[in-house]
Amino acid sequence: xxxxxxxxxxxxxxxxxxxxxxxxxxxxxxxxxxxxxxxxxxxxxxxxxxxxxxxxxxxxxxxxxxxxxxxxxxxxxxxxxxxxxxxxxxxxxxxxxxxxxxxxxxxxxxxxxxxxxxxxxxxxxxxxxxxxxxxxxxxxxxxxxxxxxxxxxxxxxxxxxxxxxxxxxxxxxxxxxxxxxxxxxxxxxxxxxxxxxxxxxxxxxxxxxxxxxxxxxxxxxxxxxxxxxxxxxxxxxxxxxxx
Numbered sequence: 001x002x003x004x005x006x007x008x009x010x011x012x013x014x015x016x017x018x019x020x021x022x023x024x025x026x027x028x029x030x031x032x033x034x035x036x037x038x039x040x041x042x043x044x045x046x047x048x049x050x051x052x053x054x055x056x057x058x059x060x061x062x063x064x065x066x067x068x069x070x071x072x073x074x075x076x077x078x079x080x081x082x083x084x085x086x087x088x089x090x091x092x093x094x095x096x097x098x099x100x101x102x103x104x105x106x107x108x109x110x111x112x113x114x115x116x117x118x119x120x121x122x123x124x125x126x127x128x129x130x131x132x133x134x135x136x137x138x139x140x141x142x143x144x145x146x147x148x149x150x151x152x153x154x155x156x157x158x159x160x161x162x163x164x165x166x167x168x169x170x171x172x173x174x175x176x177x178x179x180x181x182x183x184x185x186x187x188x189x190x191x192x193x194x195x196x197x198x199x200x201x202x203x204x205x206x207x208x209x210x211x212x213x214x215x216x217x218x219x220x221x222x223x224x225x226x227x228x229x230x231x232x233x234x235x236x237x238x239x240x241x242x243x
Contacts (some may be wrong), residue, residue: 012057019058020122064112065097088207089167092231093207100173113153168210178217197232
């Protein structure tokens with residue numbers, strides 16, 4: 001890791017227990033800062049990008065830990081092709097894309113095992129719920145995740161790191177979309193927010209089919225357009241309700 005990546009890793013690790021806490025400013029839920037962001041921006045007076053990177057790491061590492069649980073004994077690691085392995089590749093790829101856009105893949109892989117430590121349980125969250133986050137995604141073990149050994153945490157890192165290579169997800173965040181927004185609009189006759197939601201599904205399809213070509217993607221989209229549009233419309237509706 002670079003010196004900057006190490007700095008962000010340490011910053012995210014130190015504020016990991018505060019990831020579920022928010023300040024008590026009399027603002028709307030969307031305007032209220034998380035406790036880590038409040039510390040970084042208002043106490044340390046550091047850059048906004050530092051707060052944004054820490055937020056990305058705090059959101060991504062639980063997903064990585066959940067992927068680790070699914071990876072235990074997954075045949076996809078030895079090259080098998082199953083529906084479950086495709087779903088796992090997509091889930092892991094989504095998280096890697098989220099981290100990779102900020103140059104935070106290695107910090108994410110390093111931080112994920114720390115969630116198994118009791119010191120990393122989120123403050124301000126019911127203890128049973130917090131414990132579930134740590135135990136659900138930990139590798140099978142005769143002892144609880146919160147008492148995991150350094151060796152067990154190292155194994156989590158190795159499992160995730162190996163999966164990135166086994167699933168061919170190195171630099172997946174740099175992959176160019178097989179179809180453009182204009183092509184999607186022309187094929188499906190849609191516009192606005194729906195285009196973005198369809199492009200997200202295309203990105204997921206690319207993760208599941210890393211060797212596919214643009215013509216193959218068009219063929220899939222044409223054959224699946226009804227279900228793709230239905231999912232896109234549902235996501236847009238949910239976002240509008242939450243706004």
